[in-house]
Amino acid sequence: MNDIAAPEALHEHAEGQQHPIRVYLWIWGLLFVFSTFSYLVDYFQFHGILRWSLIILFMLVKAGLIVAIFMHMAWERLALKIAILLPPLCLLILIGLMAIEGTHTFATRWGAFAR
Amino acid sequence: MAQNALVDPKSTPSEGLEGVTADWSGDKQVFPVPWGKAMMWIFLLSDTFIFSCFLTSYMNVRMSTTAAWPNPSKVFSLDIGGHEVPLLLIAIMTMVLITSSGTMAMAVNYGYRRDRAKTTALMMATALLGATFVSMQAFEWTKLIVHEGVRPWSNPMGAPQFGSSFFMITGFHGLHVSAGVVYLSVVARRVWTGFYDRKGTYETVEVTGLYWHFVDLVWVFIFAFFYLW
Numbered sequence: 001m002n003d004i005a006a007p008e009a010l011h012e013h014a015e016g017q018q019h020p021i022r023v024y025l026w027i028w029g030l031l032f033v034f035s036t037f038s039y040l041v042d043y044f045q046f047h048g049i050l051r052w053s054l055i056i057l058f059m060l061v062k063a064g065l066i067v068a069i070f071m072h073m074a075w076e077r078l079a080l081k082i083a084i085l086l087p088p089l090c091l092l093i094l095i096g097l098m099a100i101e102g103t104h105t106f107a108t109r110w111g112a113f114a115r
Numbered sequence: 116m117a118q119n120a121l122v123d124p125k126s127t128p129s130e131g132l133e134g135v136t137a138d139w140s141g142d143k144q145v146f147p148v149p150w151g152k153a154m155m156w157i158f159l160l161s162d163t164f165i166f167s168c169f170l171t172s173y174m175n176v177r178m179s180t181t182a183a184w185p186n187p188s189k190v191f192s193l194d195i196g197g198h199e200v201p202l203l204l205i206a207i208m209t210m211v212l213i214t215s216s217g218t219m220a221m222a223v224n225y226g227y228r229r230d231r232a233k234t235t236a237l238m239m240a241t242a243l244l245g246a247t248f249v250s251m252q253a254f255e256w257t258k259l260i261v262h263e264g265v266r267p268w269s270n271p272m273g274a275p276q277f278g279s280s281f282f283m284i285t286g287f288h289g290l291h292v293s294a295g296v297v298y299l300s301v302v303a304r305r306v307w308t309g310f311y312d313r314k315g316t317y318e319t320v321e322v323t324g325l326y327w328h329f330v331d332l333v334w335v336f337i338f339a340f341f342y343l344w
Contacts, residue, residue, distance in 0.1 A: 016227045016316075016317065016318055018224070018227055018228075021221060021224055024217060024220040024221055024224065027217075027220075028213070028214075028217035028220070031213045031216070031217075032210065032213060035206075035210065035213060035338075038338070038339065039202065039206045039209070041343060042188050042201055042202050042342075043201060043202075045188075051343075052344070055339050055343045055344065056339065059335055059338075063332055063335050066216065066328055066331060066335070067332065069220075070216055070219075070220045070331075071328045071329070076148070077134060077138065077146070078130070078131060078132070078135050079134065079145060079146060080146050080156065082135060083145075083146075084156050084157075084159075084160050088160070088167070091163075091164070091167045094167070094168075094171055095167075098172075098175040099174065099175075099178065101175060101179075102174065102176075102177075103178060103179075105175075105178075105179035106179045106180070106181065109180075109181045113181065
């Protein structure tokens with residue numbers, strides 16, 4: 001992380017987010033690698049828990065890299081990080097409720113029409 | 116350090132949770148970033164909720180339907196020399212969007228270095244890649260509507276909810292990409308004409324970048340949940 005901190009010290013009075021191009025190229029490369037991995041999950045036709053956990057793992061890694069480095073969230077102050085990243089966690093409740101509801105609807109439909 | 120912050124607001128801001136309290140308390144601006152950046156983040160937060168609602172409704176209809184869900188791997192495959200390559204078009208679209216995110220990140224960097232030529236070129240490259248993405252999406256929609264006969268209310272391959280979810284989610288995302296291409300072109304033109312040199316700051320380029328990276332971010336989730344699941 002020293003190579004990231006050093007240019008900031010040099011441009012102490014410079015504006016905005018300044019990081020070496022090298023950092024972006026690295027992240028760019030990593031995003032390509034992880035996209036290829038997630039494509040290969042489909043190409044090799046993995047199934048079940050293995051498929052779903054790999055898809056979610058690669059998705060979260062890619063999302064994390066984009067938000068942290070490309071969108072500079074890693075260098076923002078904690079107040080901004082909390083204000084933006086914490087509220088979406090409410091969505092987990094929505095997703096949970098809709099999953100329960102979806103399962104229930106499937107059960108009633110199966111019972112009523114699908115026999 | 117924290118005590119200094121209370122006595123002298125100009126001193127180094129404290130870090131961690133103490134920093135959060137210090138930032139939110141007192142008669143001062145909470146986020147020490149340009150207002151445009153704070154507002155863009157808040158807009159993107161609201162957009163996160165919109166896309167999440169779409170994806171959650173897609174999850175709900177996919178879980179609740181008793182009809183068979185079409186296999187996206189087969190539906191979105193391309194025929195290359197007699198071989199069916201699964202999801203090929205979608206994989207290329209993903210790579211195009213990631214490449215555009217890379218060029219955008221570098222455009223922001225060169226903007227802060229006041230390199231107008233490189234910033235403009237990289238932003239136009241980003242816009243061009245965005246336009247390529249939308250064109251490929253138009254091709255994909257045409258294939259699905261004309262050749263496969265998928266409609267928002269029906270789908271010859273199985274569950275009709277496939278059509279409605281597909282057009283709703285990818286349509287809304289494609290609209291974001293198209294709007295982003297226009298946004299990028301406008302800002303790139305202003306970079307080229309020296310508007311931000313006269314204004315004295317290139318922060319608008321970073322704010323535009325936030326929007327563009329978000330479009331890429333949403334695609335990561337659509338790719339995972341709609342195309343791969």
